[in-house]
Amino acid sequence: xxxxxxxxxxxHLPEGVIYLDGNSLGPxxxxxxxxxxxxxxxxxxEMLITGWNKAGWEQLPRQIGxxxxxxxxxxxxxxxxxxxxxxxxxxxxxxxxxxxPDRRVVLSDNGNFPSDLYMAQxxxxxxxxxxxxxxxxxxAVADHLNEDIAVLMLTEVGYRDGRRHxxxxxxxxxxxxxxLTVWDLAHSAGAIEVDLAGVNADFxxxxxxxxxxxxxxxxxxxxxxxxxxxxxxxxxxxxxGHEEPFAFDLDYRPxxxxxxxxxxxxxxLAFQPLMAALDIWDMVDMADVRAQSVALCELFIxxxxxxxxxxxxxxxxxxxxxxxxxxxxxxxxFPAMQALIARGVIGDFxxxxxxxxxxxxxxxxxxxxxxxxxxxxxxxxxxxxxxxEYKVRSRVT
Amino acid sequence: xxxxxxxxxxxHLPEGVIYLDGNSLGPxxxxxxxxxxxxxxxxxxEMLITGWNKAGWEQLPRQIGxxxxxxxxxxxxxxxxxxxxxxxxxxxxxxxxxxxPDRRVVLSDNGNFPSDLYMAQxxxxxxxxxxxxxxxxxxAVADHLNEDIAVLMLTEVGYRDGRRHxxxxxxxxxxxxxxLTVWDLAHSAGAIEVDLAGVNADFxxxxxxxxxxxxxxxxxxxxxxxxxxxxxxxxxxxxxGHEEPFAFDLDYRPxxxxxxxxxxxxxxLAFQPLMAALDIWDMVDMADVRAQSVALCELFIxxxxxxxxxxxxxxxxxxxxxxxxxxxxxxxxFPAMQALIARGVIGDFxxxxxxxxxxxxxxxxxxxxxxxxxxxxxxxxxxxxxxxEYKVRSRVT
Numbered sequence: 083x084x085x086x087x088x089x090x091x092x093x094h095l096p097e098g099v100i101y102l103d104g105n106s107l108g109p110x111x112x113x114x115x116x117x118x119x120x121x122x123x124x125x126x127x128e129m130l131i132t133g134w135n136k137a138g139w140e141q142l143p144r145q146i147g148x149x150x151x152x153x154x155x156x157x158x159x160x161x162x163x164x165x166x167x168x169x170x171x172x173x174x175x176x177x178x179x180x181x182x183p184d185r186r187v188v189l190s191d192n193g194n195f196p197s198d199l200y201m202a203q204x205x206x207x208x209x210x211x212x213x214x215x216x217x218x219x220x221x222a223v224a225d226h227l228n229e230d231i232a233v234l235m236l237t238e239v240g241y242r243d244g245r246r247h248x249x250x251x252x253x254x255x256x257x258x259x260x261x262l263t264v265w266d267l268a269h270s271a272g273a274i275e276v277d278l279a280g281v282n283a284d285f286x287x288x289x290x291x292x293x294x295x296x297x298x299x300x301x302x303x304x305x306x307x308x309x310x311x312x313x314x315x316x317x318x319x320x321x322x323g324h325e326e327p328f329a330f331d332l333d334y335r336p337x338x339x340x341x342x343x344x345x346x347x348x349x350x351l352a353f354q355p356l357m358a359a360l361d362i363w364d365m366v367d368m369a370d371v372r373a374q375s376v377a378l379c380e381l382f383i384x385x386x387x388x389x390x391x392x393x394x395x396x397x398x399x400x401x402x403x404x405x406x407x408x409x410x411x412x413x414x415x416f417p418a419m420q421a422l423i424a425r426g427v428i429g430d431f432x433x434x435x436x437x438x439x440x441x442x443x444x445x446x447x448x449x450x451x452x453x454x455x456x457x458x459x460x461x462x463x464x465x466x467x468x469x470x471e472y473k474v475r476s477r478v479t
Numbered sequence: 480x481x482x483x484x485x486x487x488x489x490x491h492l493p494e495g496v497i498y499l500d501g502n503s504l505g506p507x508x509x510x511x512x513x514x515x516x517x518x519x520x521x522x523x524x525e526m527l528i529t530g531w532n533k534a535g536w537e538q539l540p541r542q543i544g545x546x547x548x549x550x551x552x553x554x555x556x557x558x559x560x561x562x563x564x565x566x567x568x569x570x571x572x573x574x575x576x577x578x579x580p581d582r583r584v585v586l587s588d589n590g591n592f593p594s595d596l597y598m599a600q601x602x603x604x605x606x607x608x609x610x611x612x613x614x615x616x617x618x619a620v621a622d623h624l625n626e627d628i629a630v631l632m633l634t635e636v637g638y639r640d641g642r643r644h645x646x647x648x649x650x651x652x653x654x655x656x657x658x659l660t661v662w663d664l665a666h667s668a669g670a671i672e673v674d675l676a677g678v679n680a681d682f683x684x685x686x687x688x689x690x691x692x693x694x695x696x697x698x699x700x701x702x703x704x705x706x707x708x709x710x711x712x713x714x715x716x717x718x719x720g721h722e723e724p725f726a727f728d729l730d731y732r733p734x735x736x737x738x739x740x741x742x743x744x745x746x747x748l749a750f751q752p753l754m755a756a757l758d759i760w761d762m763v764d765m766a767d768v769r770a771q772s773v774a775l776c777e778l779f780i781x782x783x784x785x786x787x788x789x790x791x792x793x794x795x796x797x798x799x800x801x802x803x804x805x806x807x808x809x810x811x812x813f814p815a816m817q818a819l820i821a822r823g824v825i826g827d828f829x830x831x832x833x834x835x836x837x838x839x840x841x842x843x844x845x846x847x848x849x850x851x852x853x854x855x856x857x858x859x860x861x862x863x864x865x866x867x868e869y870k871v872r873s874r875v876t
Binding site: 433 | 493496500506512516522524529531562573593600604605607688695697698712713715716720726730731742746749752825829
């Protein structure tokens with residue numbers, strides 16, 4: 083049984099804060115600072131260029147990929163780190179399209195994270211006018227899988243409402259119509275149980291700064307199913323994906339398997355906090371994390387609904403159809419969230435009216451949930467949000 | 480006059496090491512560790528998600544871009560940080576190609592860094608069979624500029640030999656034949672004087688882990704000339720390049736000017752050492768850096784040639800045609816470089832026979848050059864490289 087008291091003690095959580103926004107940016111693992119310092123002072127400072135070999139920096143994208151593979155049910159050796167999630171979405175979709183060369187449509191849903199849609203739009207525009215991004219309601223995705231579709235590009239858990247797609251069923255149905263799948267695990271990795279190998283996913287991508295707690299702007303990952311790994315063309319074909327990077331050949335030759343999805347020089351410094359976070363992940367089992375996440379979400383929903391008639395649940399009521407977050411819709415959600423943050427309950431807001439709360443068993447427990455729900459009730463029932471200072475918006479909210 | 484004694488004191492240089500590989504990975508600015516710690520403990524740790532606003536993380540890609548703009552002669556407000564250099568090459572070439580829609584050829588040279596060629600190959604393959612990457616000798620580039628060419632993609636200073644293209648002349652000639660230019664400044668930024676605005680460059684990209692000393696895998700930058708900034712389509716169209724990222728629209732609308740070249744969530748942690756390095760860059764003038772770099776390179780060439788008949792100069796003899804590195808060719812260059820490194824003189828090796836030495840006035844002075852040349856002479860003239868342990872190769876060299 084995973085010991086969540088032990089994991090909670092390994093995070094720095096500011097005094098007076100209940101942090102329910104780990105679905106946006108995970109908190110700081112206490113060991114991160116030391117790992118970063120060691121890499122800076124002992125690695126970069128002392129080893130300089132030789133650190134690529136001596137400190138093993140060159141191996142990190144694959145080593146870290148393997149540690150994440152365990153959390154998402156991927157076969158070892160088929161996940162690699164690099165770039166941002168947006169870039170990895172582009173790479174996965176571009177690569178998948180080429181494996182389905184007679185088709186021209188990418189299917190997605192309007193609950194997908196906009197950057198995924200934007201990256202696909204940018205790619206398809208480059209590829210030509212006969213390519214199309216088809217965006218439908220999340221509930222309608224299965225019905226739109228047909229012989230036109232080359233690639234199904236979905237985020238498993240919706241960023242706004244926490245709605246969860248049935249990855250197994252949709253992947254099976256996609257394959258039955260000759261469609262390849264690209265799954266974005268931004269709100270899945272470290273949040274719910276994922277079984278990429280078991281569901282026969284083709285490609286998957288994800289970020290590491292949310293539930294995985296890798297830090298602001300931490301690198302992304304990409305998974306390619308073993309059956310595609312030696313045939314796929316990476317589209318973004320950089321030198322570290324080359325079969326022999328230090329031969330400095332003039333022509334690209336893809337590296338073996340997942341190595342070919344590497345692109346440029348990896349962000350060694352940014353890997354360090356992520357490794358500190360993965361040391362904590364190594365202590366837990368995803369089945370335990372999921373069970374506790376469901377319990378925390380259910381408790382929060384119950385408490386808020388019992389006390390706050392102003393809001394309505396924006397997430398699926400069925401836990402099995404939900405990720406590890408709970409959204410409540412409230413017309414004054416923006417100032418309400420600012421008021422909550424001022425009271426130390428940190429969630430976030432997504433336009434037009436969604437208040438998001440993420441539940442992360444590694445460092446959030448039942449007492450936190452009860453306390454947070456109490457603050458929500460106080461803020462809403464006493465209109466504490468109705469102050470001008472809470473209504474000022476900035477570019478990043 | 481720039482004070483290079485003062486700048487040298489601001490870097491950590493390991494005891495007993497003369498570091499002539501700053502053209503590959505710059506050394507550690509002493510202030511980097513503190514800046515990183517402050518961001519981790521005080522920023523991420525205490526501010527959590529609110530750091531994007533409160534700590535100004537969201538503004539860093541443009542703010543840092545402006546500091547680099549000064550070093551490369553770019554107009555303020557037209558450089559932005561993000562991704563790796565390989566990704567930025569892809570974005571620049573893809574964007575430039577669309578601005579020249581009736582042409583299908585990208586022209587480059589065989590002295591370019593292979594990743595640039597690979598990224599272009601990957602892009603052009605995606606775009607279709609009528610697109611072509613034409614690779615010629617560096618000396619022949621000007622003669623191959625004609626009405627077929629859409630984009631001229633060059634690295635100003637060659638990674639292997641330090642050969643420098645005439646950016647002004649080639650850009651002018653490119654424009655005269657309707658060709659757009661993409662300049663890779665990997666070995667230029669912080670190495671030589673660059674005047675992007677003055678030469679009318681169209682696009683430029685570069686990394687920050689070499690002469691700029693941003694740390695292993697530090698983020699890249701991209702420049703788009705003001706005349707293209709409001710019309711270019713970024714090709715890699717991510718949410719942070721959107722006009723209104725937090726509106727979460729389903730359709731991409733490019734942000735104003737250089738903001739549209741942003742893609743995913745920026746690497747906040749990795750920016751910190753770069754900012755420490757830029758504090759040092761703020762103390763110097765690039766004209767002084769260039770003058771001192773030429774003096775150091777000339778001194779090293781003179782000393783090595785006077786004492787080591789085994790090697791021949793692999794870089795241009797004319798300082799004006801050279802960047803800030805000196806290459807010597809030697810058939811036993813690989814073990815010789817290993818022997819030099821064992822003696823504390825760190826340069827690097829590029830296949831098949833090139834020993835590279837980078838000269839970086841911020842932390843290398845005349846005494847370093849004389850001492851290094853002495854070690855080179857000792858290693859070569861006494862065959863100290865002829866040991867088995869120096870002949871073992873690894874993936875990264």
